[in-house]
Amino acid sequence: MIFNLKRRPQMRQVTVQFIEQVTPRVRRIVFGGETLAGFSAPRPGAHIKLLFNAAPKAPADPKKMRSQMRTYTPRHFNPDSQELTVEFVLHGDGLASTWAAQAQVGDTLTIAGPGGGMDIPDRLTTMVMLVDESAIPAAGAVLEALPANCTPIIICEVEDAREQRSLSSSIEVAPTWLFRQEQAASPGLLLESYLPNVLTSVKDFDDVFWWIACEANMMRRLRSQLLKQPGVSKDRLVSRGYWKSETSNYPDHDYGES
Numbered sequence: 174m175i176f177n178l179k180r181r182p183q184m185r186q187v188t189v190q191f192i193e194q195v196t197p198r199v200r201r202i203v204f205g206g207e208t209l210a211g212f213s214a215p216r217p218g219a220h221i222k223l224l225f226n227a228a229p230k231a232p233a234d235p236k237k238m239r240s241q242m243r244t245y246t247p248r249h250f251n252p253d254s255q256e257l258t259v260e261f262v263l264h265g266d267g268l269a270s271t272w273a274a275q276a277q278v279g280d281t282l283t284i285a286g287p288g289g290g291m292d293i294p295d296r297l298t299t300m301v302m303l304v305d306e307s308a309i310p311a312a313g314a315v316l317e318a319l320p321a322n323c324t325p326i327i328i329c330e331v332e333d334a335r336e337q338r339s340l341s342s343s344i345e346v347a348p349t350w351l352f353r354q355e356q357a358a359s360p361g362l363l364l365e366s367y368l369p370n371v372l373t374s375v376k377d378f379d380d381v382f383w384w385i386a387c388e389a390n391m392m393r394r395l396r397s398q399l400l401k402q403p404g405v406s407k408d409r410l411v412s413r414g415y416w417k418s419e420t421s422n423y424p425d426h427d428y429g430e431s
């Protein structure tokens with residue numbers, strides 16, 4: 174979903190309630206506030222916009238506002254306590270990453286949304302997810318929305334073994350973990366090298382839905398390789414660039430289709 178800043182979406186000022194350092198590169202931050210009344214993110218893979226350094230009322234200049242905005246996954250929302258959980262990758266320099274690394278209980282920011290997300294097809298028997306750490310929160314949400322008889326196959330590329338973590342508190346899965354640092358690999362490369370293993374493990378391509386979310390260049394390569402496989406069709410594949418190498422504030426709507 175592209176937020177139309179001329180038709181201003183609902184803005185909610187929220188306050189940091191809890192912070193948990195989940196792994197060396199991931200911080201889980203729970204936000205609260207009365208403004209979260211009525212919030213819900215019913216579609217898995219939905220996103221919200223986080224506005225840093227912004228007053229709850231949007232400034233007049235939409236360009237300036239966009240530069241202060243980043244896209245994140247509403248990982249969990251508890252309607253009783255009105256608490257919203259977001260998991261931030263601490264990747265280094267970046268408005269959001271720096272904010273999350275320094276965040277303290279009591280800090281505030283503004284959120285807008287949610288938007289987007291996907292419809293999980295009915296009668297799905299296998300869901301293959303190829304993700305890097307930025308999409309692990311969304312993969313967890315998708316996982317929790319799968320029909321009971323659907324087998325998830327999840328490949329997670331992360332920096333090193335310390336980044337392994339549970340994808341869901343309610344569903345047990347055993348993802349395949351790929352560690353960039355061990356092989357001095359650039360982001361996404363290990364997902365690409367691992368793809369042939371996934372393809373040989375799939376028995377019937379008609380039963381499979383593919384979900385790719387990672388660095389944008391690599392998302393395109395994975396998408397194009399998958400679409401060359403007989404039995405993989407565009408209507409059973411969702412791909413999304415979650416960030417782009419050497420690009421700040423990459424747009425949130427790169428589905429690799431052009």
Ligand SMILES: Cc1cc2nc3c(=O)[nH]c(=O)nc-3n(C[C@H](O)[C@H](O)[C@H](O)COP(=O)(O)OP(=O)(O)OC[C@H]3O[C@@H](n4cnc5c(N)ncnc54)[C@H](O)[C@@H]3O)c2cc1C
Nearest residue numbers: 244245246262264267268269270416417418419420421422
């Ligand atoms: C639908 C959607 C949902 C998302 N959900 C999450 C989420 O739940 N958690 C999360 O952590 N991210 C998530 N992302 C990714 C997040 O929006 C980007 O990583 C964003 O660029 C971070 O902003 P920043 O201000 O830290 O860095 P930016 O200012 O955007 O970028 C600064 C530099 O950091 C690099 N960079 C940005 N992100 C990464 C990264 N992940 N790894 C390595 N280098 C990076 C850029 O290439 C650039 O060189 C999501 C993206 C989308 C589209």
